[in-house]
Structure formats: structure tokens, C-alpha cells
Amino acid sequence: MSFKLSTRRSFVAATGLAATLPLLASCGSGMMKSRKERTFRITRTDAQWRSQLTSSEYRILREAGTERAFSSPLDNEKRRGTFTCAGCGNRLYSSVHKYDSGTGWPSFWQPIDTEAVGTTTDYKIGYPRTEVHCADCGGHLGHIFGDGPRPTGKRHCINGVAMDFIPT
């Protein structure tokens, strides 16, 4: 799947500036487009997602659900490898940046690269949280919190159901 990465990079290079400017401009204004209003490189109809994904994958990725804490085997995954999007195969996180946050969800202090994931502001539970999703298909992954370890101080709290693991 090496072609996919290069496709994504050229796509991001071509559209990155245009995509970034309105985001920066709207940051904090509450006018940020929701994930569903954006267009992604990989798009499928709802029926296609339903047939492609398991019911739990669909609930997390397409309906922004949250898996039960300590329910994912990927929480305890300690091998070297790459965590990919269960919806489209996009490379999201590396074992190099994984750590045990003790929360019961796979946790990373940064994505595998700056183009792997995107973020929105989510008010689902009454206060703003940073929602994180796959940059290629828009599938919901989890949230980013500010209590992570150095060097970023970020905790990407990711649903294991939203990812597949490919050992190195």
C-alpha cells in the first residue's frame, strides 16, 4: 500500500494550504465545520460503511461512539508496529509513540505523522473536547487531552476498535 501514502502526501500538499487557513481562522470561534460536513479523500455511502465495517467499528468510526475502557486488546499491545484505520487502512499511530496512560484506551503522545489525523471541537458532553479522526476517511478515532507525557504533553485517547495493528 505504499502508493496510498504518496497519494495522500501529494493530496495534502495540493490542498493543505486551502484546508488549513479556514481552520486557523475559525479556531475558537465555534464556527469550525463538523467532521461530517468536511470532505475526505475516501468517501463511502452510509450503506457501504455499514456493509464494510463490523457493528462496533461502525458505531465508533461513523457514529463517534466510545468503546468500554479496558475492552480493547490493543490497549495492552506492546509489540513494535503500526496502528492503522479500521475504516480505510490509513497509517495513524506508531508503537514508538504509544504509552500506558492507565485509562483503559490505547494512548499515544503523537500521531505517526502530522498528516495522519485531523481534529474538530466536540461539545457532545457539554464542554469542548478535541475530537480526533482519520485524515483520509474522517472516521472518528477518539479525543486528544492535554495530560500526556513529554515531549508533546498530549494524550491521544483512541478507541482500539477504530484501529488495526500491523506488527513490524
Ligand SMILES: [Zn+2]
Ligand atoms: Zn480512515
